[in-house]
Structure formats: C-alpha cells, structure tokens
Amino acid sequence: MKGQKIITLLTDFGVADSYVGVMKGVMLGINPELKFVDITHAVPAGDIKKGAFRLFTAYKFFPKSTIHLVVIDPGVGSKRKPIIVETKDYYFVGPDNGVFSWIYDREECKVYEIQEIPAEISNTFHGRDIFAPTAAKLSLEVKPIKLGREIKKYISFKPPTPYISQTQIKGEIIDIDKFGNLITNISKSQFYKFINNKQFEIKIKGHKIYEVKTSYEGENIIAIFGSTNFLEISLPRGNCASLIKADIGNKITITKQCGK
Amino acid sequence: MKGQKIITLLTDFGVADSYVGVMKGVMLGINPELKFVDITHAVPAGDIKKGAFRLFTAYKFFPKSTIHLVVIDPGVGSKRKPIIVETKDYYFVGPDNGVFSWIYDREECKVYEIQEIPAEISNTFHGRDIFAPTAAKLSLEVKPIKLGREIKKYISFKPPTPYISQTQIKGEIIDIDKFGNLITNISKSQFYKFINNKQFEIKIKGHKIYEVKTSYEGENIIAIFGSTNFLEISLPRGNCASLIKADIGNKITITKQCGK
Amino acid sequence: MKGQKIITLLTDFGVADSYVGVMKGVMLGINPELKFVDITHAVPAGDIKKGAFRLFTAYKFFPKSTIHLVVIDPGVGSKRKPIIVETKDYYFVGPDNGVFSWIYDREECKVYEIQEIPAEISNTFHGRDIFAPTAAKLSLEVKPIKLGREIKKYISFKPPTPYISQTQIKGEIIDIDKFGNLITNISKSQFYKFINNKQFEIKIKGHKIYEVKTSYEGENIIAIFGSTNFLEISLPRGNCASLIKADIGNKITITKQCGK
Numbered sequence: 016m017k018g019q020k021i022i023t024l025l026t027d028f029g030v031a032d033s034y035v036g037v038m039k040g041v042m043l044g045i046n047p048e049l050k051f052v053d054i055t056h057a058v059p060a061g062d063i064k065k066g067a068f069r070l071f072t073a074y075k076f077f078p079k080s081t082i083h084l085v086v087i088d089p090g091v092g093s094k095r096k097p098i099i100v101e102t103k104d105y106y107f108v109g110p111d112n113g114v115f116s117w118i119y120d121r122e123e124c125k126v127y128e129i130q131e132i133p134a135e136i137s138n139t140f141h142g143r144d145i146f147a148p149t150a151a152k153l154s155l156e157v158k159p160i161k162l163g164r165e166i167k168k169y170i171s172f173k174p175p176t177p178y179i180s181q182t183q184i185k186g187e188i189i190d191i192d193k194f195g196n197l198i199t200n201i202s203k204s205q206f207y208k209f210i211n212n213k214q215f216e217i218k219i220k221g222h223k224i225y226e227v228k229t230s231y232e233g234e235n236i237i238a239i240f241g242s243t244n245f246l247e248i249s250l251p252r253g254n255c256a257s258l259i260k261a262d263i264g265n266k267i268t269i270t271k272q273c274g275k
Numbered sequence: 276m277k278g279q280k281i282i283t284l285l286t287d288f289g290v291a292d293s294y295v296g297v298m299k300g301v302m303l304g305i306n307p308e309l310k311f312v313d314i315t316h317a318v319p320a321g322d323i324k325k326g327a328f329r330l331f332t333a334y335k336f337f338p339k340s341t342i343h344l345v346v347i348d349p350g351v352g353s354k355r356k357p358i359i360v361e362t363k364d365y366y367f368v369g370p371d372n373g374v375f376s377w378i379y380d381r382e383e384c385k386v387y388e389i390q391e392i393p394a395e396i397s398n399t400f401h402g403r404d405i406f407a408p409t410a411a412k413l414s415l416e417v418k419p420i421k422l423g424r425e426i427k428k429y430i431s432f433k434p435p436t437p438y439i440s441q442t443q444i445k446g447e448i449i450d451i452d453k454f455g456n457l458i459t460n461i462s463k464s465q466f467y468k469f470i471n472n473k474q475f476e477i478k479i480k481g482h483k484i485y486e487v488k489t490s491y492e493g494e495n496i497i498a499i500f501g502s503t504n505f506l507e508i509s510l511p512r513g514n515c516a517s518l519i520k521a522d523i524g525n526k527i528t529i530t531k532q533c534g535k
Numbered sequence: 536m537k538g539q540k541i542i543t544l545l546t547d548f549g550v551a552d553s554y555v556g557v558m559k560g561v562m563l564g565i566n567p568e569l570k571f572v573d574i575t576h577a578v579p580a581g582d583i584k585k586g587a588f589r590l591f592t593a594y595k596f597f598p599k600s601t602i603h604l605v606v607i608d609p610g611v612g613s614k615r616k617p618i619i620v621e622t623k624d625y626y627f628v629g630p631d632n633g634v635f636s637w638i639y640d641r642e643e644c645k646v647y648e649i650q651e652i653p654a655e656i657s658n659t660f661h662g663r664d665i666f667a668p669t670a671a672k673l674s675l676e677v678k679p680i681k682l683g684r685e686i687k688k689y690i691s692f693k694p695p696t697p698y699i700s701q702t703q704i705k706g707e708i709i710d711i712d713k714f715g716n717l718i719t720n721i722s723k724s725q726f727y728k729f730i731n732n733k734q735f736e737i738k739i740k741g742h743k744i745y746e747v748k749t750s751y752e753g754e755n756i757i758a759i760f761g762s763t764n765f766l767e768i769s770l771p772r773g774n775c776a777s778l779i780k781a782d783i784g785n786k787i788t789i790t791k792q793c794g795k
Contacts, residue, residue, distance in 0.1 A: 029713035031577035033593035039572045040597035052299045057291035077300035092750025114289035140762035158427025193289035257288035317551035333553035337560035453549035490612025502660035
C-alpha cells in the first residue's frame with residue numbers, strides 16, 4: 016500500500032463540539048497531503064454496534080489503501096487496547112471493543128495492538144492522542160508492525176445473522192436510515208437461495224408482503240433489496256419506521272408458501 | 276472546461292447514515308484528485324423544491340467548471356431519467372425531476388440523459404451507482420455526449436415569481452434559514468423598479484413594515500435584502516419565523532403609497 | 536508563514552442552508568489549492584462566547600500557519616469591524632465582537648482592521664463577501680498589512696477564571712459537550728497547585744466528589760481532567776448534564792480538607 020492519502024472518519028462525536036476538527040488538525044500536522052472523508056459522526060454515544068454496521072456499509076466503496084479511522088470509544092482511558100486492523104485493501108484504526116466485528120467477519124485480518132504512544136496523553140481523548148496520529152503515520156507508509164505488535168486475541172461479536180430453516184427465515188431489523196427504511200439482516204443471496212422460485216410471505220410487525228419490488232412505488236410498505244444487498248422494508252415517499260413503529264431488533268419472518 | 280477538481284454535493288441523505296461518504300469514496304476511486312464541498316445534506320427527504328432552491332443559492336459562487344452533484348431522488352429505481360445539465364460555467368448531475376428548475380430558469384442549458392450505466396446497479400442508491408460515477412467522469416474531462424444523449428424534454432417547474440401590478444407586489448416566502456430569516460421571492464431589482472422612490476407598506480402575517488434596512492438593528496422585525504438579493508423579513512438577534520409563526524408559502528404584499 | 540493551504544471554519548450557520556458551502560466556493564475561486572477543515576457550524580445563532588470557547592479548544596491542534604475563519608457575526612452590516620488577528624503561528628479572520636477573546640488571553644496578538652473590501656457587498660453575509668475572501672488572500676501569502684491597518688483597540692472579554700483562595704476554588708461550568716460532560720474553567724495546573732497533595736471535596740449541584748479519576752469508570756458521576764486540561768464532571772457511559780440537570784454557568788466549588 017503506497018501513496019495513500021485518504022482517511023475516513025467515523026465517530027460518535029457529533030459535529031457540535033470541536034473534537035472531529037481537532038483530530039483532522041492533528042493528522043494534517045503529521046501528513047499535510049491527507050484527504051478526509053467523513054462517514055458519519057452521528058453514531059449515538061458509545062453505540063459500538065451501530066458504529067460497526069455503519070463502517071460495514073461504507074468501507075469497501077473507498078479506493079484501495081484508504082485508512083478508516085473509527086473512534087467510538089466508551090472505554091477511553093481504561094485498559095481496552097488501541098488497535099490497527101489490516102486487510103488486503105485497507106487499514107482500520109480504533110479501539111478494541113468490537114467496532115471492527117463486521118470487518119473480522121468479512122475479511123482476512125491482521126490485528127496489531129498500537130504501542131507507539133506518546134508519553135503524555137489525555138485520559139479522555141485518545142482519538143486525538145493515539146488513533147489520529149496512528150492513522151496519519153500509516154498514511155506515510157509506516158508499517159503497522161513499526162507501530163505495535165500483532166495480537167491474536169481481540170474483541171469481536173458475531174454480526175446478527177438470520178435463522179434459516181427449510182420453510183422459514185427469521186431475521187431482524189439491524190438498522191433504520193434517515194428515510195425510515197428498515198434494513199434487515201437477510202441478504203439477497205440468502206433470500207433467493209431460500210425462496211427458490213416459490214411464493215413467499217414476509218411478515219413484520221403484523222404487516223404482510225408478498226413480493227419484492229425493484230423501485231419505491233405504490234402506496235403501501237414494500238420489500239426491496241437495498242444498497243448493501245440486505246432486504247429492506249420501506250414506505251415509498253414516506254417513513255416506514257414511523258408508520259409501523261419499527262425499531263432495531265424487531266423480528267421479520269419470511270415463510271415459503273410450499274406447494275403453491 | 277478542464278482541470279476541474281471540485282465537486283459539490285447537495286442531497287437529502289442527512290449525515291447520520293453513510294450514504295454521503297460512500298458517494299465520495301466511489302468518486303475518489305475514479306478521480307483521486309477530487310475536492311469535495313458539501314452544500315447541504317439536510318434537505319427534507321424528497322423535497323425537490325427545497326433542494327432546487329438550495330442549489331440556486333449556491334451554484335454560482337463556485338469557480339468555473341465546478342461540478343454540482345444533486346441527489347434528491349424520491350423516484351430512484353423508477354423510470355425518471357438520470358441527467359447531466361451543462362451551462363457555460365458548470366456541470367450539474369442528478370435526477371430529471373425538476374431539481375434543476377432554477378438553473379433552467381437562469382442559465383442557457385444543454386441537458387443530456389445519462390446512458391453510460393453499469394450493468395448491475397442497486398434499485399435504491401443511484402447516487403452511488405450512477406450519479407457519483409458520472410460526476411467523477413466529468414471531472415476527468417469526459418464530455419457529456421460520451422456519457423449520454425442530448426434531450427430536449429425534461430422536467431422543470433417555474434420558480435415562484437411574484438405578481439406585480441402598478442400598485443402592488445404579491446410575493447411569498449420561499450425559504451426560511453437557520454436564523455429564522457424569511458426569504459421571499461421578491462428580488463431587489465423588482466422591488467426598486469416597482470417602488471420608484473415612492474413610499475411603501477410591506478405586509479406579512481398582519482405585520483407592517485415601512486422601510487428597508489441595511490443591517491440587523493432594532494427590536495422589531497425588519498425588511499432587508501439578503502445575500503441572494505431577495506427581500507428578507509428578519510428579527511435582529513431573534514428568530515422571525517418563530518416569532519410571527521411564518522411558513523414557506525405565506526404571502527407578502529408590498530403596496531405603493533401613491534401620491535404621498 | 537508560507538505555503539499555507541489549510542483554512543478552518545467555525546460558524547453559527549448550521550449545515551442546513553448553503554452558507555458554509557458558499558464561503559468555501561468563494562475561497563476556492565481565490566485559491567484553488569485550499570484544504571478546509573470544519574471546526575463546527577453548530578454554535579447557537581449569535582452565541583459569541585460559545586464560539587470563542589470552541590475556537591480555543593481547537594486552534595492550537597492545527598499545523599503552523601493555518602488560517603482560522605470564524606463567522607459568528609450577529610452585528611453583520613453594522614459598524615463592528617472586520618478583523619485579522621495574527622499570532623506567532625496562526626491567522627484568525629472574523630468580526631471584532633469578542634469571538635477572539637480566548638486567543639487574546641493566551642497569545643501575543645497583532646490585530647488589523649480589514650480595509651480591502653469590495654465596493655458592492657451584501658448587508659447580511661460578510662462571511663461570503665469580506666471574511667472568506669480575506670482568509671483566501673492570506674492563504675496566498677498576502678500580508679495582513681496589505682489588507683488593512685493595525686489597530687490597538689478591539690473588543691475582548693475576559694475568559695471566565697475561577698476564584699481561588701487558600702481553602703477554596705470557586706469555578707463554573709463553561710461548556711457541555713455532546714456526551715454531557717461538564718467542562719469547568721478550573722485548569723489542571725490551578726487544581727494541583729491548590730490541592731497540594733491534600734484531600735479535597737468537589738461540590739456541584741449538591742453532588743460531592745472526593746477524587747479525580749483517570750478514566751470513565753464506575754456507576755457514579757466522576758471528576759476527570761479532559762482533553763483541554765480543564766476539570767470535567769462526567770457520568771461514565773451516561774449523560775452527566777442530563778442526570779444532574781446542569782447548565783453552563785452553574786457553580787462548582789473545590790474545598791481543601793485541611794489537616795486531614
């Protein structure tokens with residue numbers, strides 16, 4: 016990986032304080048050629064699972080050798096490790112608290128505990144004092160092994176996967192976007208393999224849907240495969256989450272209509 | 276137009292999801308030299324008129340050959356066309372749903388239907404799959420005609436214009452900004468041509484104003500020409516929209532005080 | 536200062552309107568090589584003190600010769616002066632209304648009234664018409680004295696400092712961040728000099744704290760030195776401001792437990 020200049024940022028810092036700007040200032044002090052792209056800073060405070068999913072939806076749309084800086088770090092100042100995750104195409108920098116779980120699940124990863132840490136750092140803002148400087152050094156083509164040591168144990172949770180039997184998929188809502196689209200954990204390939212050209216019934220919060228649409232049309236809630244290839248439940252020109260009072264974690268079932 | 280590196284982004288995506296970051300990632304994959312400027316991502320979901328006006332307030336302050344990427348696209352996945360609009364100084368890329376109406380009204384435009392579209396695209400995120408790649412290709416000096424075909428029919432609404440008689444201007448509020456300033460559709464040139472050095476009465480939501488100020492001073496609501504040269508109604512150091520409970524679409528009349 | 540390409544932006548414009556984008560467009564028209572970093576645009580409308588503190592928390596983390604553009608300007612269009620502030624390492628550009636008070640307090644400053652102003656400017660958006668162009672010109676290494684004249688009188692308020700006696704520090708909350716951390720005006724050096732290895736009691740809104748932590752741990756509200764070296768009161772994995780209903784301006788006292 017060489018010549019990398021892109022660092023993405025994903026945090027729970029919000030944009031009302033100066034924390035995000037400060038991290039960028041620190042990084043520009045180390046590598047003035049950097050380009051930043053904000054993924055989002057609106058992850059709810061300390062919501063590691065939401066941050067992990069946001070990262071998953073974005074990371075692979077960036078050019079090879081992009082560095083993804085992720086600071087959702089409720090354990091800042093405690094003993095949780097600061098880490099670098101290396102995949103074939105990307106670096107990831109952030110705390111070892113599970114925020115890279117989707118990456119571990121989808122990519123071959125090497126994980127390094129960051130050990131090159133300044134003598135004097137704050138107790139509360141390792142984004143500024145550890146993670147941002149590490150990301151900026153990686154952008155200068157410093158190898159991870161120069162910044163820490165490889166570790167084999169790190170924190171990972173299993174991304175929520177649906178239960179699939181012969182006759183039914185039991186999934187759940189794992190995200191809700193600004194438009195009120197309900198993103199489920201049922202992937203396109205899982206769905207079509209299961210359906211196998213049979214008819215089906217999708218059931219969510221008492222509502223039933225019998226087809227998958229290919230555009231946001233009609234007056235009722237629809238099922239459609241979204242941009243991350245997960246099944247989504249949506250209300251064309253309206254907010255599905257508000258309409259049916261859906262929340263993250265709500266169940267969705269797909270039942271095959273056998274013999275029909 | 277050559278050497279262009281600036282792409283502006285205007286969407287209704289919000290900044291809590293990763294959609295905006297993803298579009299930037301895709302574009303950097305095509306042209307790593309790009310500079311991005313966000314106009315806004317806070318247009319209400321699907322609000323084409325608001326997006327059209329936001330674009331109007333911003334586009335001409337950018338250097339020549341800037342590319343303006345506008346993704347307010349409630350019809351994504353349907354038959355609405357993806358288009359490029361070319362003016363003397365700029366390119367615009369987005370859906371053919373009226374979001375470029377103010378541009379059509381103010382500039383000489385050539386409009387192209389985008390035809391260079393990947394074989395596999397999502398149903399729900401043409402910002403990522405069609406519009407962003409098109410904008411990035413234009414930044415590499417690919418000509419619009421290489422990306423599509425010129426079309427003569429496209430969707431346009433007439434920007435709201437005031438009714439002007441000998442004695443009265445009847446206008447309306449077309450935007451309200453963060454400060455609660457009420458932006459009307461009455462332009463500076465329309466106003467002064469109409470007034471012609473006579474006295475006048477401005478009436479809005481029962482309030483009357485008899486002069487146009489040149490700074491935010493005083494305790495009461497005032498009339499002032501804003502930064503887009505439209506007449507604005509404002510409350511110095513307060514929020515006029517909240518105070519007088521004003522909304523977009525509310526009427527404003529200016530009556531000439533003849534013979535006085 | 537040469538080769539500067541970084542301009543930070545700190546405003547009360549919000550990000551729903553196009554004002555911030557427009558300023559960036561204007562600056563790129565003057566210097567296409569610029570890099571922008573947003574500090575924040577979420578300062579409440581006209582809140583000069585909040586803006587001044589946000590600037591203080593961020594400015595010194597940027598590389599030397601960064602230009603800090605600050606537009607919190609409730610007096611736009613009135614007689615308040617547009618100014619440039621020059622310190623050893625940075626330029627600051629904005630209105631003369633006290634927003635640079637923390638800078639005056641911490642740095643040796645030269646202050647210039649901006650006099651190079653276009654003949655036709657708006658009444659309402661000097662960010663676009665005066666401040667942004669001035670910042671962009673400074674980035675091209677134009678000297679401040681070419682853009683205005685040095686002035687000795689300018690508006691400054693004293694940053695809130697704690698009252699410190701032999702036995703007590705009386706401070707106050709000067710900021711609350713997204714996480715609900717209460718940032719006080721009691722600095723690390725003031726605190727440790729005062730405490731002098733004695734025991735102490737911190738009292739805020741009826742709550743008592745007897746130690747300073749070094750990480751966000753435990754179930755109760757804690758005291759911790761934050762990233763700007765001020766004492767902060769926090770609720771680990773919760774929102775302290777909400778819990779104890781704290782506001783900016785609330786008092787905090789630290790009492791030395793003499794003889795114990």
